[in-house]
Amino acid sequence: MNTATALAAEPQDFDVKELPAPRHSRRLAVVTETYPPEVNGVAMSMARVVDELHRRNHDVQLIRPRQPTHASGANAHVDEVLTRGLPVPLYPNLRMGVPSKRALVQLWAKHRPDVVHIATEGPLGWSALQAAQHLELPVTSDYRTNFHAYGRHYKVGLFSKAILGYLRKFHNRCDATMAPTEHIRRLLADQGFERLHTVGRGVDTQRYDPARRSDLLRGEWGAGPDDLVCGYVGRLAPEKNLLAVVAAFRALLRQQPRARLVWVGDGPMRAELLARVPEAHFVGQRSGDDLATHYASLDVFLFPSLTETFGNVTTEALASGCAVAAFRSAAAGELIDSGLNGVLAQDESEAAFVAAALQTGHDLATRRRLGAGARRTALRLSWAEIVSQFETVLEDAITRREIRSALGQLRLSQS
Template sequence: MSQRQRHIAIVTETFPPEINGVANTLGKLCEGLRQRGHRLSVVRPGQRKAVATNDAAQNLAESVVAVPGFPIPGYADLQFGLARPRRLIKAWKKNRPDIVYVATEGPLGLVALNAARKLQIPVCSGFHTNFHSYSRHYGYGFLERMIVSYLRWFHNRTQLTLVPTRRMQNRLNGLGIRPVSVWSRGVDCDRFTPSKRDPALRKSWGVGERDLAVIYVGRLAAEKNLQLAVTAFERLRHIHPRARFILVGDGPMSKKLQERHGDYVFCGMQCGEDLARHYASADLFLFPSKTETFGNVVTEAMASGLAVVAFDDGAASEHVRSEANGIKVPLDDHGAFVDASLRLADQPSLVSHLRSQARLDALDIHWPSLIEQFENIVFNLHYRETRHAPKQSVSIL
């Protein structure tokens, strides 16, 4: 049974129908909180016309404050937002939230944090993206320490920071960020299911019934460590020449990869039922990224009945049990990642076992229970913070 109705303001630089892990998570969060009777308002950058005309975000929030947005360097399809504090203060004085959840730490998140503090509204932050780690892959590695300092300063000005795994909780504690609580991610097992395997799609990839379809789903970008997946596949197809590598996603590395590997199958960005068919129609899922806070694609692959090879980090650290429902390898061992990929290619009986168990385990990763957990965390925080908050008048800047 839901707690009494509350008003939650979510501040984010990305939101559905944009396609990425943060937007997908926030979409599920908003949907779940509204189903439990709460009021949602969202502050985000204005979306590009092609995105904004998509109706996927309808009914996720009662109100949306769209602020000016500018492309993020290296991520032209995403934006950071800019807003004057007085605009948010005015909006929140008129329709005061019980709590503000800041999902991204960019300029918009900072303005929202300052506005909420002036209004004495409790603020909870989310750590959704390892921006400090990304800097190494875009020629800004020299800024990593500065970015870490900013993230520590930012999150320590909020009452609580939420992370998706216990390992990430320990990492943030090690960076001096406190308090930190774990709020994980669910997976939609009705959408992502082995039953959506499509022989016609496999045929379009050039994959026969008994051939091996190796898939990667995610952004085609430097921070995803894609060269390792390429290395693993190239080794694999020396033994299994009919295997095909399927890449689902887009990003700055897309053109270079297509030029170098014209025989790979590049499917571009997929979503909804089409994405589910792509997952279910493959056999092995290679996920070489080492910069994830979670990695929703890992649990989506498990729900789709794929044999997963991933590093012992993010979602894999929480949900993959080596030799039982997938294979995870130590973060610093690239050789083990390649070896695991080759091993699965040569052991169809093991692959069959891992695929079946991955699906069964994914059925236990429920979004409804995680929405209830989020509700309990943030509303307990609201109660604790407001119970002792002194009264204070606020002027609009």
């Protein structure tokens, strides 16, 4: 119904009690150095948060680097401000913003947001933090990536302490920092990070659904309906601890000779992994419904990473009805209940991960029971609930800044 039709329509009787509670609309500036069409956990989850904020009637200004594949109007429901971007070292398909403090000060001085939320701690994120502080705007941030942990895998381990120091300095200048799990929040608190809140991640249970399971796709992998298919989804890179997947598959293969291994994703370790398990299926990077079909066609999801702050692939696998074998860290550590929806390794050794994989994929009945439990877990992880928590942190930061400003004005008037 268009506006004119709506105005001309006959008034309808309604009960005020049935109307939704009024929502306080805010002007939000969201700063991120990665966003779709880039494919990674930060990009995809930030897109869901932005969409949900818009649905809740907030005015969202999205500030991010311009991407070579950017299409005009891709985010028509938000005010996009595109900055210059450069390739990220070691991740050439990703972009990082360049220092932009002056431009952001000018932008926000003319159109002042109620709060600035910074999703990434790169050059653009640092510029946004400085600009917001210059204008005395409340700032919230996400802690999303264990850069200091990744350093061990990219020959910059000597700089891990300096990187951690930078991250602590960055987040402690914010009014609030959101950690994706309670475990990460506690670790950050022990490292001197302040004003921490736990805000998890949701999952799209309509897209990631066991109903998408495809016997045709499984047949392309050489697997029958009841054969074991285990797989990994994500970047094929050293920090993901992928040799543990190779070891787990070899152990499963000895137990179940018809087992299959599927790698979904790409990265610098592809050639090495192909040499180690030439019989595995490397299907490359997938997205959208195609990715969801690949998840749902797996039986066991092998996730050996110890460097995640969350790991969106864990929730996507759970929603797809995959039994999950993982370490007790990040999302898996909080969402996997061994014996109910997957199995957690007893310690951080490769042997423990292999043992967890053997338990998870033991037989058809076990896989089906754990997969059903995985789906039940995912159905509790709605994005609406996550963004409600996100809103609460933003409102708290705005209120605290308003109180500090009022107290400052009071002191000035009394001096």
